[in-house]
Amino acid sequence: MAEGMVVRGLRRVRTLLAEGSAPRGLEGRRLVRVRDLLHECASGIGGEVSARQRAGRLAEAYLRLNDEGRATFLRIVATEFGPDPQQVARRMQSIRPRSAAMRSGLPSPRCARPCARPACAS
Numbered sequence: 001m002a003e004g005m006v007v008r009g010l011r012r013v014r015t016l017l018a019e020g021s022a023p024r025g026l027e028g029r030r031l032v033r034v035r036d037l038l039h040e041c042a043s044g045i046g047g048e049v050s051a052r053q054r055a056g057r058l059a060e061a062y063l064r065l066n067d068e069g070r071a072t073f074l075r076i077v078a079t080e081f082g083p084d085p086q087q088v089a090r091r092m093q094s095i096r097p098r099s100a101a102m103r104s105g106l107p108s109p110r111c112a113r114p115c116a117r118p119a120c121a122s
Helices: 002-020 029-043 047-065 065-081 087-106
Strands: none
Touching: 029 047, 029 065, 047 065
């Protein structure tokens, strides 16, 4: 088992040396690969070890990017993997009436003594 770890570590070092250490942009094959990794992470397939490996590969890819590439990476995460603003707005509209009704029916825990506020009236 330890031998397998050593071989994998040496293979990773060889890969890093072959790729060079200069920061790169995010376009072409690199962009497709990052998108694929993001989709794999979002799908949640596999166990905890697989999820950590995917997250590690994503972190390595991010660290190798230049500033423009990192901005592109974060833009992809925000636009393709963030919440749908219209769906969030619809859900908020459905929650607001219930939340207001609950708020008006419950006294504030900060009101230790009776006060003139309608919400605090007992």
